[in-house]
């Protein structure tokens with residue numbers, strides 16, 4: 001093994017996920033390569049329907065019925081999550097990998113007290129006694145900023161506000177001091193003030209615990225100060241990946257540029273329309289031949305309808321890659 005592989009906590013290669021539909025098999029995640037280094041935070045962005053959640057669920061082998069991994073590997077700490085036994089995977093899931101699901105209303109158990117839901121992974125993964133798990137649960141609720149944690153342990157999810165439930169989900173994700181936290185749009189349902197609080201909380205915990213984070217979102221602006229690198233997903237493929245500052249300074253793929261242009265700036269007049277990308281992502285199984293973004297792309301050329309562009313490094317930045325023929329051509333001309 002060379003040093004770069006040792007540094008990699010999560011290393012996903014050629015991950016391909018298919019869904020069975022009445023019209024046949026459709027690819028929803030199309031040969032994704034991703035990695036997360038130890039201590040690093042990766043942002044995964046893209047519009048709704050781009051395959052962000054299915055990518056992460058497939059890592060944990062939690063895909064819904066009729067959706068399955070067709071190809072690819074996903075190494076966590078040197079072991080392939082796709083081929084390890086169910087028993088081994090259960091030890092990783094909720095233990096060394098903490099997961100915060102997209103929707104706290106459906107992922108918290110409505111008939112189980114919040115305290116018991118936090119204690120469960122501690123008793124299962126860390127073999128704590130009930131009493132120790134309870135103490136740790138109080139500590140975790142305090143850590144995620146829930147006031148009166150002792151009383152909250154006794155609450156049922158419906159007795160908490162949306163923001164508090166989301167914090168409970170994060171507490172569960174963090175319970176076992178994971179090496180990797182995967183958070184799938186953990187703040188989407190919340191108002192902006194609470195979103196910012198939760199981002200700050202994760203930053204603080206990351207520094208304290210030294211964990212790696214994958215933060216999935218459709219909101220590039222929210223994660224600007226949180227992540228080290230960003231992978232931009234479109235139609236189940238990575239179309240651009242770069243260190244966060246580099247991505248903001250030099251967004252290259254027309255899709256990324258569109259996403260950034262739809263972030264309103266303070267300098268915009270209050271009533272100005274958001275300049276966003278026209279159209280919607282293709283449905284699985286209805287993708288045109290060639291670049292999946294071609295039908296919506298303002299820079300589209302003939303070749304884009306014919307071939308699928310590969311992720312290629314940009315000139316002068318080995319860790320900034322984009323999958324776009326037009327970008328590649330402009331680089332060659334420069």
Ligand SMILES: Nc1ncnc2c1ncn2[C@@H]1O[C@H](COP(=O)(O)OP(=O)(O)O)[C@@H](O)[C@H]1O
Nearest residue numbers: 028047048049050051052053054055064283284
């Ligand atoms: N349970 C499901 N059944 C059928 N199609 C699904 C299911 N889950 C996701 N999909 C489809 O797969 C694609 C990717 O979904 P998803 O990973 O949830 O996207 P994202 O998280 O980026 O919004 C979408 O087109 C979505 O409609």
Ligand SMILES: [Mg+2]
Nearest residue numbers: 052053054102
């Ligand atoms: Mg999702």
